[in-house]
Amino acid sequence: METTLKVSKIKDGTVIDHVPAGKALRVVSILKIENNPDVSTTIAMRVQSEKLGRKDVIKIENKYLNRDDLDRISLVAPDATISIVSNYQIKEKFTVKLTKTIVGILKCPNQGCITNVKEPVNSEFSVVSEKPLILRCFYCERNMTEKEVLSQL
Ligand SMILES: Nc1ncnc2c1ncn2[C@@H]1O[C@H](COP(=O)(O)OP(=O)(O)OP(=O)(O)O)[C@@H](O)[C@H]1O
Ligand SMILES: [Mg+2]
Ligand SMILES: [Zn+2]
The missing domain is CATH 2.30.30.20 (Aspartate carbamoyltransferase regulatory subunit, C-terminal domain)
Structure with a gap:
């Protein structure tokens, strides 16, 4: 269990956790959210993680990923965990999985x-x-x- 939340909570949206350290910007570029004026994104890079040593975390407000997004992310971050946040609570959580x-x-x-x-x-x-x-x-x-x-x- 993490004792602190490194970046603040989002109300609704998607959290991409356990991204390999340094790969967050690549994931953001895959999602083409950097130029979208309606989407707020918080990126934490090279934060301490029990599982990975260091990892990146991405929190995207009011954005939900489709199958194509998930398939592309799995090529960069095959162990990423996706959490769907609704009213500050995690409503759904799954891993991306690199398909065969x-x-x-x-x-x-x-x-x-x-x-x-x-x-x-x-x-x-x-x-x-x-x-x-x-x-x-x-x-x-x-x-x-x-x-x-x-x-x-
Ligand atoms: N409301 C929220 N807004 C933004 N991020 C959140 C919110 N709730 C949880 N998170 C983040 O979502 C991710 C998954 O949350 P969870 O509580 O399942 O983490 P965990 O207990 O560390 O699980 P894991 O084993 O996947 O690391 C974490 O990075 C957590 O900081
Ligand atoms: Mg954790
Ligand atoms: Zn060929």
């Missing part, structure tokens, strides 16, 4: 890959390794590194 196959989100780096040549073919990658993240294209077997994945999100 990642369909349609990423573009294969191989220009000759069928997913780049024949347009309606959706990209599809399997997870070879989670830490560090390595994905493999289902069609051309090209491996994609974490750096390549992050550059697309």
Whole structure:
């Protein structure tokens, strides 16, 4: 149990906890909330955590995540915990979970890959390794590194 809340409570919205230290800004950029005038975001970076040593935490007022948001976040923060806050209370809590196959989100780096040549073919990658993240294209077997994945999100 944490003895102090590092950043103040929000009334309604979403808390993304257990984000790897230093990755919060990447998550914020995935959610495209930085330029939204209606969304207040609080970011705590490199705070002490029992589970992770140090972690980032993001609190977003009046914002709820969809499936695509969660799938993208799982590539950057596979152990993230999502809490839905309603009237200052946590109403729902779950982890993101990196799925075994990642369909349609990423573009294969191989220009000759069928997913780049024949347009309606959706990209599809399997997870070879989670830490560090390595994905493999289902069609051309090209491996994609974490750096390549992050550059697309
Ligand atoms: N009303 C709120 N506004 C903003 N953040 C909140 C609110 N209530 C809880 N939190 C934060 O949401 C996250 C999850 O809360 P919870 O109380 O489940 O944490 P916990 O007991 O530390 O659990 P965990 O095992 O997931 O770390 C924590 O980061 C907590 O600080
Ligand atoms: Mg905690
Ligand atoms: Zn490919």
